[in-house]
Amino acid sequence: MKILVINSGSSSLKYKLFDMTDSRVICAGLAERIGGDGACLTHTVYPGTDAQEKNRFEEPFDTHTKAIDKVAALLMEGDQPLVSSPQDLAAIGHRVAQGGETFKENCVVDQSVIDGIRENIVLAPLHNPANLAGIEAAMERFPSVPSVAVFDTQFSKDLPDYAYRYAVPQSFYADYKVRRYGFHGTSHRFVTRQLACLMGKPMEAMNNIVCHLGNGSSMTAVEGGVCRETSMGMTPTAGLIMGTRCGDIDPALPCYLSDCTGRSVKEIQSILDRESGLSGICGMNDMRDIHKAIEKGNDDARLALDMLCYSIKKYIGSYYAVLGRLDAIAFTAGIGENDFAVREKSLEGLEPMGIVLDREANAALKGKTGRISVPDSPVQVWVVPTNEELEIANACKALAA
Numbered sequence: 001m002k003i004l005v006i007n008s009g010s011s012s013l014k015y016k017l018f019d020m021t022d023s024r025v026i027c028a029g030l031a032e033r034i035g036g037d038g039a040c041l042t043h044t045v046y047p048g049t050d051a052q053e054k055n056r057f058e059e060p061f062d063t064h065t066k067a068i069d070k071v072a073a074l075l076m077e078g079d080q081p082l083v084s085s086p087q088d089l090a091a092i093g094h095r096v097a098q099g100g101e102t103f104k105e106n107c108v109v110d111q112s113v114i115d116g117i118r119e120n121i122v123l124a125p126l127h128n129p130a131n132l133a134g135i136e137a138a139m140e141r142f143p144s145v146p147s148v149a150v151f152d153t154q155f156s157k158d159l160p161d162y163a164y165r166y167a168v169p170q171s172f173y174a175d176y177k178v179r180r181y182g183f184h185g186t187s188h189r190f191v192t193r194q195l196a197c198l199m200g201k202p203m204e205a206m207n208n209i210v211c212h213l214g215n216g217s218s219m220t221a222v223e224g225g226v227c228r229e230t231s232m233g234m235t236p237t238a239g240l241i242m243g244t245r246c247g248d249i250d251p252a253l254p255c256y257l258s259d260c261t262g263r264s265v266k267e268i269q270s271i272l273d274r275e276s277g278l279s280g281i282c283g284m285n286d287m288r289d290i291h292k293a294i295e296k297g298n299d300d301a302r303l304a305l306d307m308l309c310y311s312i313k314k315y316i317g318s319y320y321a322v323l324g325r326l327d328a329i330a331f332t333a334g335i336g337e338n339d340f341a342v343r344e345k346s347l348e349g350l351e352p353m354g355i356v357l358d359r360e361a362n363a364a365l366k367g368k369t370g371r372i373s374v375p376d377s378p379v380q381v382w383v384v385p386t387n388e389e390l391e392i393a394n395a396c397k398a399l400a401a
Helices: 064-076 111-123 128-141 170-176 185-199 253-261 265-274 277-282 287-295 299-323 333-338 340-347 359-364 388-400
Strands: 002-008 013-019 024-032 040-045 053-058 089-096 147-151 207-212 218-223 226-230 328-332 380-383
Touching: 002 128, 002 388, 013 064, 013 388, 024 064, 040 064, 064 128, 089 128, 089 388, 111 128, 128 147, 147 388, 185 207, 185 218, 185 226, 185 328, 185 380, 185 388, 207 299, 207 333, 218 299, 226 299, 253 265, 277 287, 277 299, 287 299, 299 340, 328 333, 333 340, 340 359, 340 380
Parallel strands: 002 089, 089 147, 207 328, 328 380
Antiparallel strands: 002 013, 013 024, 024 040, 040 053, 207 218, 218 226
């Protein structure tokens, strides 16, 4: 069974082809600058193996459909095609940012699903249109292959009402769907599933916290495999301090800053999304640069690190309270998998809560799976690399079955 996974951005299209008999990646690629100058596509066959072959193609892609056409040609042409025909594909999986309250489950795409995704553009104006462009392009090029929509918001669909509702007038929720949705769901589900396997426990018997830390970051409290709390809100701006997003702030700040600066509330919102977070504090949003700056005595960089780790620690404490019992914490994504200093600082002082880090194991682990708590720590701490594309492929496989 072969499944093609597509993650479509406003001017990009990322893809992976999986052989689901063993979850092996057959090829992967990225089309960039779609609709603009300098469009190109990087295509890698059998990545990470001795047979790896990488090629770069520079040619105009005016639309996502043109990019999909090129991907199709790379998959199906040649003496030994990776896909013999469209019928060789069991499904095409698509990441969709926002399902709103319309989509509680992942689903095979038909016209009603397209209409529903389009209706939710108001909740994700930057992401859903791009996701929809990828879906429509794939359906045009591969009309006989089922397209499957996998929603970032699906994992947090089981939040209780007292967790997802905001304390605003009822009409705001009823008329405008103002509520907490949560994002990064495919990552949180994948890591939760992997964590249960690593610990040799059924997912349904575990309580865990997942820390997805990257340029965009979020955390979830998971009870028996079900998401009970999540840090992002109606939008991905809320929650932890991120690379360029502010995270949790006083809701009155946008209006206050608008009055002070003469800028519109929309302009202030754009600054909170694109010029804030770590970047706003110290002018850098890459943790590698921040650590180097700290070594040179940059106090703003030190403050950025302190604020980030403090925000993670606060969420760990509150999620422990929500769950009542905690079996494990998992760190994942770019920072979570690679930055031992952020992991250590975020867990400092939590030993009375049964969270005891093995500092040597933590410092030695980068970019791979491993346990970083001491053997007798009541709460285990793990690093678990995420694989959102594989989780989307797994969702497609489940629906195909």
